[in-house]
Amino acid sequence: MTSLPPTSTLPPPTPTALPPTSTSLPPTSTLQPPITICSPLAVQPLDKLSEIITQPFKPPLVLDNGTYKEEDATHHGLDLGYYTRDKQLFTGTPVLAALDGKIAAVIHDRPPYGEMLILETPFERLPVEVIASQEIPTGDSLYTLYAHLQNTQPLEIGQSVTCGQPLAETGLTGWTGGPHLHFETRWGPAGQTFAAMAYYVADTTDEERANYEKWRMSGVFQLFDPLELFKQP
Ligand SMILES: [Zn+2]
Numbered sequence: 693m694t695s696l697p698p699t700s701t702l703p704p705p706t707p708t709a710l711p712p713t714s715t716s717l718p719p720t721s722t723l724q725p726p727i728t729i730c731s732p733l734a735v736q737p738l739d740k741l742s743e744i745i746t747q748p749f750k751p752p753l754v755l756d757n758g759t760y761k762e763e764d765a766t767h768h769g770l771d772l773g774y775y776t777r778d779k780q781l782f783t784g785t786p787v788l789a790a791l792d793g794k795i796a797a798v799i800h801d802r803p804p805y806g807e808m809l810i811l812e813t814p815f816e817r818l819p820v821e822v823i824a825s826q827e828i829p830t831g832d833s834l835y836t837l838y839a840h841l842q843n844t845q846p847l848e849i850g851q852s853v854t855c856g857q858p859l860a861e862t863g864l865t866g867w868t869g870g871p872h873l874h875f876e877t878r879w880g881p882a883g884q885t886f887a888a889m890a891y892y893v894a895d896t897t898d899e900e901r902a903n904y905e906k907w908r909m910s911g912v913f914q915l916f917d918p919l920e921l922f923k924q925p
Contacts, residue, residue: 727792727819729921730856732838732875733772734786741922746872747771749917757911768908769837770918773862773872783842783871787860789853790836790875790921792817797837798847802890802900805874806866807841809859810886821923826916828879835884835913836921837876840868849885867892877921878913 731738750767773782789811797810813834815823828834842863853859864871889907890900906912 724817725792725854727817728855729819729822730788730790731922732788732790732836733862733873734788734858736772738922741772742919744772744774745770746773746870749919751915751917754911768915769839769874769876771872771874773870783861783863785862785873786858787838787841787862787873789855789857789859791834792855793834793836793853795847795849795851795853796835796884797886797889798844798849799886799889800844801865802888803893804867804891805837805839805889806868807844807860807863808837808839808866808889809841809844809847811836811838811853811859812882812884814882822921825920825923826879826914831882832879833882833884834921835876835878835880836918837874837878839874839876840864840866840872842871849887875918876915877918878907878915880913884912 729738731741733741733744736744747767747770749770752766752768791811791813793811793813795809796812797808799805799808801807813836815828815831815833818828818834822828822834838860840863841860842865844860845858847853847859862871862873868874886903886907888897888900889903890896891904
């Protein structure tokens, strides 16, 4: 105790050396985690996704008026999967959110997508490289679609999810010959949701058909190759 210097010998505090006051810090609401892209498959890192493509992206023809040709046979997404001696092994692989965002659709086993999710990522949570390469207009959102799932987590439209969060597991629901993840990327107006979506079957409702056509054929959403999203800057 006696070895401590008396308090009076300490230099007086200089006001200029004080840490900045709380008013100079950014408001808490602007603090966001860094913008990231995550592999949609827990088993395969982002830079190795191109090694497990079972069917590449093949865009539809674009008509003179800017809409897509209503011939729906081209492949609007990327199929990711692999075959092992037991083809069922790929079933049940965790499917992860590729970006931060909120759920825009949860469709339970309707053709052709089967069990399916759509995630909306707002403009301010998109990597600048993706905005630049796809020329996404300010304020528009990126939508990612995950299809042929075996099951989905208990998710609801509007629910927030973070990059890498488990959303579902791979499967072979809908129109598919083998278990794989069908993954689509489109950008379009913010705040779009799809309460129902189906096509090609006799019991398709008007709402299901309208949403499918809006998503795939209307030109409201601009389709691009998911590999462009997975490119590392
Ligand atoms: Zn596919």
